[in-house]
Amino acid sequence: MPSRGSSSVALAVAGPFAWARYVVEPPSMEPRGPVCVELGPGGAVLGYGNGCPPGAPVLGDVVAMPGLCEAHLHAPDAAIADAGEDLGLHELVAQPTGLKYRLLAGRSTGDLKEALSSLARLLRLQGVHAAAVYLEDGWVTAPLAVEVFGAAGVALQPLPQPWEKKAPEMLALLRRWRGLGLDTVFDVEEWELRLLASLARETGGQLHVHASEDPALAALGDLQAAVDAGVSAVVHLTHASPGEALEAAERGLGLIYCPVSNYYHLGALPDPRGIVAAAEAGLPVGLGSDNAAWPPPGPAYTMSASYLLLRPRTGDRHVLARSLLYAATTGCHRVLGAEAPMALYRVPLVGYSLDPVVGVVKRLVLGGPAA
Secondary structure: OOOOOOOOOOOOOOOOEEEEOEEEEOOOOEEEOOEEEEEOHHHOEEEEEOOOOOOOOEOOOEEEEEOEEEEEEEHHHHHHOOOOOOOOHHHHHOOOOOHHHHHHHOOOHHHHHHHHHHHHHHHHHOOEEEEEEEEOOHHHHHHHHHHHHHHHOOEEEEEEOOOOOOHHHHHHHHHHHOEEEEOOHHHOOHHHHHHHHHHHHHHOOEEEEEEOOOHHHHHOOHHHHHHHHOOOEEEEOOOOOHHHHHHHHHOOOEEEEOHHHHHHHHOOOOOHHHHHHHHHOOOOEEEOOEEOOOOOOOHHHHHHHHHHHHHHHOOOHHHHHHHHHHHHOHHHHHHOOOOOOEEEEEOOOHHHOOOHHHHHHHHHHHOEEOO
16 A cells, blocks of 8 residues: 555556545545545546555545536526626626626627537536536527537536526426526416426426525525425525525425525525535535636535635534535535546645545645546
């Protein structure tokens, strides 16, 4: 077994086996290592164990862990990056009068495709394996996103949105793409929300909806309405209590938290105990970047920044780190109904970290995929 001081080598190894510093296994996300990894095409991790053939290379500060997953991203916003930095959330993104919608209306299909393609490539370069993506003007952007995310090698759950908030168009988008993204449960009548949720279940699709992002909507009971309707996932939960979030997860809804975006746009943060409770129970819970135009997109950055923002609000940084890593990988894949593949990531200084998972959460953003 290699020593702590073993030298690293390039990842273009000649054989199918190599030593990684650690493996982090779901659902507890506890590290152990060093481990011998068996590599498949493209550096995929086929398996791992305690022994390698003689001469197997040592991959330095490399961790085998579940693949990254982006749980919530408004992808067309990439075409209007950094617009309206001085505006509040509602002035910026309220449909259809917010600055974002006025600017998107002026973008050509070619511009939208190139921005989506650049975003998809950026996520893949970060080692993202799957993403749930809201797609404004869904009839135009959904086919573009399916094409460019597929070309980039990122498994996509498209969540198109209609240009106007009308239930017949929402039903048509859901049937066509097996996905739909709603801004709030109040976009439609209660019976229409139930119909959309039922259709998503029948077709094996996904219906995601923002919930408890804003204190006024939370006070109106938007989270409970989403739970009662049986949507697939609720996004933000900024003003939901840990108990409310856990009840939603126990009733089969995926939980998606976007702490960095919440802090950026509203100066608010969700209660981290909701993330921790869901992660410790192995429930579907993910981390989202939210708008592609403003905070940097990608789960590694979201995970690192969320740790720094939420650490003062939790009693145990080790538990928080494991919960955030679960949400950025396995938990997010569970929201999407998929298994997270094991992959290799380079994490600077992880071999010297007194808690390797804290090291992964804080510094994976400075590394990236190792193969």
